Amino acid sequence: MRPYVTPAIVVHGGAGNLLPDDPASSGGPDAPRLEGVRRACAAGWRVLSDGGTALDAVDAAVRVLEDDPTFNAGTGATLNADGEVELDASIMDGASLRCGAVAVVKDVRNPVVLARAVMERSRHVLLAGAGASAFAREVGIGAVDNATLVTPAQRARWEKALAGAATAVRHGTVGAAARDGQGHLAAATSTGGTSLKRAGRIGDTPLVGCGTYADDTLAAVSCTGHGESIIRLTLARHAADLVGRGLAPMDAAREAVRALGTRVAGEGGLILVGPSGEVGFAHNTPVMSRAWTLPDGTVEAAM
Numbered sequence: 002m003r004p005y006v007t008p009a010i011v012v013h014g015g016a017g018n019l020l021p022d023d024p025a026s027s028g029g030p031d032a033p034r035l036e037g038v039r040r041a042c043a044a045g046w047r048v049l050s051d052g053g054t055a056l057d058a059v060d061a062a063v064r065v066l067e068d069d070p071t072f073n074a075g076t077g078a079t080l081n082a083d084g085e086v087e088l089d090a091s092i093m094d095g096a097s098l099r100c101g102a103v104a105v106v107k108d109v110r111n112p113v114v115l116a117r118a119v120m121e122r123s124r125h126v127l128l129a130g131a132g133a134s135a136f137a138r139e140v141g142i143g144a145v146d147n148a149t150l151v152t153p154a155q156r157a158r159w160e161k162a163l164a165g166a167a168t169a170v171r172h173g174t175v176g177a178a179a180r181d182g183q184g185h186l187a188a189a190t191s192t193g194g195t196s197l198k199r200a201g202r203i204g205d206t207p208l209v210g211c212g213t214y215a216d217d218t219l220a221a222v223s224c225t226g227h228g229e230s231i232i233r234l235t236l237a238r239h240a241a242d243l244v245g246r247g248l249a250p251m252d253a254a255r256e257a258v259r260a261l262g263t264r265v266a267g268e269g270g271l272i273l274v275g276p277s278g279e280v281g282f283a284h285n286t287p288v289m290s291r292a293w294t295l296p297d298g299t300v301e302a303a304m
């Protein structure tokens with residue numbers, strides 16, 4: 002039996018710009034984005050402190066963020082060029098290296114739950130589109146109308162963007178990485194992708210090794226930012242490898258994000274947890290909302 006170690010969790014609510022119409026622009030500790038990542042981190046911590054697994058903790062934390070309309074995932078996700086929500090998500094267990102992912106899902110409220118079902122209840126790693134929806138129904142995940150995932154704020158942004166009035170590029174994905182009391186790692190990521198993306202576009206989030214990676218011997222990582230750049234660098238695996246090569250988690254996060262900028266001119270950020278439970282995060286965008294726990298369970302948050 003492995004000795005009990007102090008659990009740790011870190012979550013993010015996306016890297017990007019702070020827009021004037023962003024509720025977080027009002028600043029202060031209660032701004033919705035900070036409040037959201039704090040709540041998600043606390044939800045994950047509750048699972049860990051009750052003796053739950055890292056996998057359950059990242060699942061719980063990401064679900065909170067998917068249900069929070071402030072974030073670009075689940076309800077409140079950004080709209081594609083056709084004005085619809087198309088969701089991507091993935092989850093990975095660092096102990097077994099099992100993983101599951103879904104892409105281009107239009108009718109599921111919590112894509113991270115479906116990604117986990119792909120991991121645990123199918124023979125596959127990644128299901129997309131109509132096939133993912135059919136699988137959701139098979140495992141008892143109910144259908145929601147696409148319109149219920151669209152918030153008035155995102156509809157208004159979409160209309161502005163179509164009219165060419167929106168200038169700022171905005172990313173925003175959600176994710177979590179955790180270590181549990183047994184020392185196992187897990188990570189999960191969920192997104193609506195990039196705004197005005199072509200229908201059918203798939204970003205880094207559901208691609209294991211790109212948007213998400215977890216290996217008990219390396220690190221658990223969740224990425225956010227320009228998906229096409231992140232894919233080219235297989236950023237999550239790259240960051241995990243840096244920890245594996247001996248970099249401290251914070252240094253590994255910084256080095257991986259530096260490479261994102263210098264090698265592929267990509268914008269984004271990432272969070273990670275190393276095997277020791279030390280967390281790391283970095284971004285090269287103006288902001289990245291994030292929250293993490295201290296060993297006593299206190300939640301810290303920053304933009």
Ligand SMILES: NC(=O)C[C@H](N)C(=O)O
Pocket residue numbers: 015016073171172173174192193194195203204205206224225226227228229231
């Ligand atoms: N919001 C994001 O972080 C975007 C996501 N990485 C994607 O490209 O799909």
